[in-house]
Amino acid sequence: MNILIVEDEFLIALDLQMQLEQLQHSVLGPVKDFAACREVVTQSRPDLAFMDLRLANGESGEDLAQWLLSEYSIRCIFMSGNLDEQTQTRLRALEPIAMLGKPTFPHLIAAAIEDFARG
Amino acid sequence: MGGGESANARVPRSAIFAASPHGYLVLDTDLMIIDVNDRYLCITGSKADDLIGKLLFDAFPDDPSDATADGTNNLRKSLEIVAATGKPHRMAVQKYNIPIRDSVDGAFEEKYWQPFNAPVFQDGQLIALIHHVEDVTSEFIGRRDQAIRLNLAKQVSGVGYGELDLQTGTANVSHELADLFGYPDTEGTFPITKLFERIHPDDLEHVKKSLEGVTASDATVNADYRIVLPRGDIRWLNTRGEVLFEHGKPARFIGASLDLTHSKKREEVLQKTLTERDKLLEQKETLLGDVNHRIKNSLHLVSSILRLEAASVEDDHVKHSLQQASLRVHAVSSVHELIYKSQNVTHVDVGEYIPQLIDFLSTSTETDSRRIENVVYAQAVVLPTDLAINLALLINELVTNAHKHAFVEREQGRVDVRLHLEGTLLTLTVSDDGIGSAKGLERVGLGSKIVAGIVRQLGATMEKRATEHGYCVEIEIPMPAG
Numbered sequence: 390m391n392i393l394i395v396e397d398e399f400l401i402a403l404d405l406q407m408q409l410e411q412l413q414h415s416v417l418g419p420v421k422d423f424a425a426c427r428e429v430v431t432q433s434r435p436d437l438a439f440m441d442l443r444l445a446n447g448e449s450g451e452d453l454a455q456w457l458l459s460e461y462s463i464r465c466i467f468m469s470g471n472l473d474e475q476t477q478t479r480l481r482a483l484e485p486i487a488m489l490g491k492p493t494f495p496h497l498i499a500a501a502i503e504d505f506a507r508g
Numbered sequence: 509m510g511g512g513e514s515a516n517a518r519v520p521r522s523a524i525f526a527a528s529p530h531g532y533l534v535l536d537t538d539l540m541i542i543d544v545n546d547r548y549l550c551i552t553g554s555k556a557d558d559l560i561g562k563l564l565f566d567a568f569p570d571d572p573s574d575a576t577a578d579g580t581n582n583l584r585k586s587l588e589i590v591a592a593t594g595k596p597h598r599m600a601v602q603k604y605n606i607p608i609r610d611s612v613d614g615a616f617e618e619k620y621w622q623p624f625n626a627p628v629f630q631d632g633q634l635i636a637l638i639h640h641v642e643d644v645t646s647e648f649i650g651r652r653d654q655a656i657r658l659n660l661a662k663q664v665s666g667v668g669y670g671e672l673d674l675q676t677g678t679a680n681v682s683h684e685l686a687d688l689f690g691y692p693d694t695e696g697t698f699p700i701t702k703l704f705e706r707i708h709p710d711d712l713e714h715v716k717k718s719l720e721g722v723t724a725s726d727a728t729v730n731a732d733y734r735i736v737l738p739r740g741d742i743r744w745l746n747t748r749g750e751v752l753f754e755h756g757k758p759a760r761f762i763g764a765s766l767d768l769t770h771s772k773k774r775e776e777v778l779q780k781t782l783t784e785r786d787k788l789l790e791q792k793e794t795l796l797g798d799v800n801h802r803i804k805n806s807l808h809l810v811s812s813i814l815r816l817e818a819a820s821v822e823d824d825h826v827k828h829s830l831q832q833a834s835l836r837v838h839a840v841s842s843v844h845e846l847i848y849k850s851q852n853v854t855h856v857d858v859g860e861y862i863p864q865l866i867d868f869l870s871t872s873t874e875t876d877s878r879r880i881e882n883v884v885y886a887q888a889v890v891l892p893t894d895l896a897i898n899l900a901l902l903i904n905e906l907v908t909n910a911h912k913h914a915f916v917e918r919e920q921g922r923v924d925v926r927l928h929l930e931g932t933l934l935t936l937t938v939s940d941d942g943i944g945s946a947k948g949l950e951r952v953g954l955g956s957k958i959v960a961g962i963v964r965q966l967g968a969t970m971e972k973r974a975t976e977h978g979y980c981v982e983i984e985i986p987m988p989a990g
Contacts, residue, residue, distance in 0.1 A: 398808075401808055401812045407816065408815075443801075469801075470800065470801040470808070471797055471804075473797070490804070490845035491804045491805055491807075491845075492804065492808035492811050492838065492841045492844075493808075493842075494864060494865075494867070494868035495868070496868050496872070497864075499871075
C-alpha cells in the first residue's frame with residue numbers, strides 16, 4: 390500500500406517509516422507541512438495518510454486532512470498526544486481510519502492498516 | 509319633645525331620633541344629659557338609666573389611669589364655643605377612654621372619637637346642645653401604627669423617602685433622600701428634574717422606564733441605578749415604591765431609596781475575581797494539555813530513537829538490549845496515553861490497558877514462529893498513575909521473561925496474566941505452562957533487578973513457585989491509602 394506520512398518530528402517520522410516498510414508498505418514523504426504534502430500528492434496518489442495534528446509552521450493536521458479528504462478522498466490515521474473528547478469529536482467528521490495516541494503501540498498501527506485494507 | 513313634632517309627619521321625630529345610625533346625646537345648657545339614642549348607648553356601651561339626669565362629665569369622667577387624658581377638657585371647651593357662638597363645632601379626633609360599664613374594677617377602654625357639637629334653638633333661645641360622636645378607634649389606631657412603622661423605617665440610616673407628583677413634576681423629599689442625591693441639608697419640595705439630573709446618563713432611561721412601565725395592576729417600582737455626585741463620585745441607589753393611580757392615570761410615586769454603593773462595590777470585586785478565576789482555570793487547562801502533549805511527544809520520540817537504534821546495529825546482543833530498552837520505555841510511556849482518556853492526571857483505569865500492553869509485548873518479542881497464547885484477566889481497577897507505571901513495568905518484565913525462557917525448545921505454550929483487587933490488596937499473577945522454571949528470574953539480569961526493585965519500592969511481596977504445569981509468579985501489592 391502507498392502510505393503518506395505527515396509528521397513534523399523527523400525522528401518520529403523516520404521510526405514510523407521504518408515500521409511501515411517492515412510491514413511491506415511503501416512510504417510517501419515524510420512531509421511536515423501543507424505545501425510539501427500538496428507537492429507529493431500532485432505526483433503520486435497515496436492510499437491513506439498518517440497525520441500528525443500539530444504540524445510545522447503552526448499548521449493544523451485537521452485542515453490538511455480535510456483537504457485530502459475533499460480533494461482526493463484520502464482518509465487518515467490520526468496520531469496525536471492530545472486525543473481528548475473534543476478533539477475526537479472534531480476528528481470523527483473527517484472519517485478517520487483510526488485515532489492513535491502518542492506514543493502508540495506499533496501493533497496498533499499494523500492493526501489499523503489491516504482494518505483499512507479489509508475495507 | 510312632643511311639642512316639636514309636625515302634626516302631619518307620618519313618622520314621629522322621636523322614632524327617627526331613636527333609630528338614627530349615628531350616636532346622639534342631648535344636653536341641656538347646664539350640660540346635664542336629657543336624652544340619648546340607642547346608637548349612642550351601643551357605641552359607648554352605656555345604659556340609658558346610667559346617663560339620663562346626670563351631668564355629662566359625671567357620666568363620662570376622664571380615665572383616671574391615663575395621665576394625659578384631656579378629653580373632658582376639650583369637650584367642655586367645644587360645648588362652650590357652641591353655646592357662645594350658637595354655631596356647630598367639629599372637634600379634632602379625641603382620645604376619650606370610656607368606663608367599661610360592667611367591669612368590677614372600674615376599668616376603661618381606649619377609644620378615639622370624632623365629636624361634633626351643635627346648638628338647638630327654640631324661638632331664638634338656646635335650649636339644648638346635641639353631642640354627636642363617631643367611634644373612629646380602629647381607623648385611628650391603624651393610622652397610628654402605620655405612622656410608627658414609617659417613623660421606624662425612617663430611622664434606619666441611609667434610607668430616604670420621597671413622593672413624586674408625576675403630573676406637576678414636583679418631588680417632596682425627606683432630608684435623607686435629598687442627601688442621597690447629593691443635596692445636603694435640604695428637604696421638602698423640589699422639581700423632579702433636579703433629582704433626575706443627578707442620575708447617571710447610562711441609567712436614566714432605565715429609571716424612567718421603571719416609573720413609566722407600571723400598570724394599575726402592577727404598580728411597584730424596584731430599580732438599581734447610579735447617581736453622579738457633584739464631585740464626580742458614583743453612588744449606587746436602590747429605589748422601591750409604588751405608583752398611585754388617579755382616574756386611571758399614574759399620579760404619584762411614593763418610594764424609599766437606599767444606598768447600595770458598598771454592596772455594589774463588593775459585587776464588582778467579586779465578579780472581577782470570578783472572571784479572573786475562570787480565566788486562570790482556562791489557562792491551567794490549556795497549560796496542562798500542552799505540557800501533557802509535549803511529554804507524550806517526547807516519550808514517543810524516545811521510543812522512536814530506541815527502535816531506530818535497534819534497527820541500525822548489526823550486533824545481535826546490542827540489538828536485543830536496545831529492543832528491551834525500547835519495550836521498557838514503551839511500557840512507561842504508554843501509561844501516559846491513559847491519562848488523557850481518564851480525564852484525570854492522578855489516577856488511571858488499567859482494565860483495558862493491560863490486554864493492549866500484553867498484545868504489544870507478544871508481537872514485539874521474538875516468539876512469532878511459536879504459538880504462544882496469552883490469556884489476560886484484568887479487573888477494571890483505577891490506580892494512581894505512579895502505581896500504574898510500575899505495574900506496567902512488572903508486567904513487561906514478567907511476560908517478556910516467560911516468552912523468552914518458559915518455552916525453550918517448545919512450539920507452543922500459554923501465559924496467563926491475572927490482575928485482581930480484593931480490599932486493599934492488588935494481586936498480579938503471571939503463570940505459564942512451560943518448562944517449569946523461569947530461568948530469567950533466577951539470573952542476575954537487569955530484568956530481575958527491575959522486578960525486585962519495584963517490589964521493594966511498592967512494599968509488595970513476591971512469591972515464585974513451580975506449579976503442576978509450569979511456573980508462577982505472584983506479586984501482592986498493598987494499595988496506597990486514599
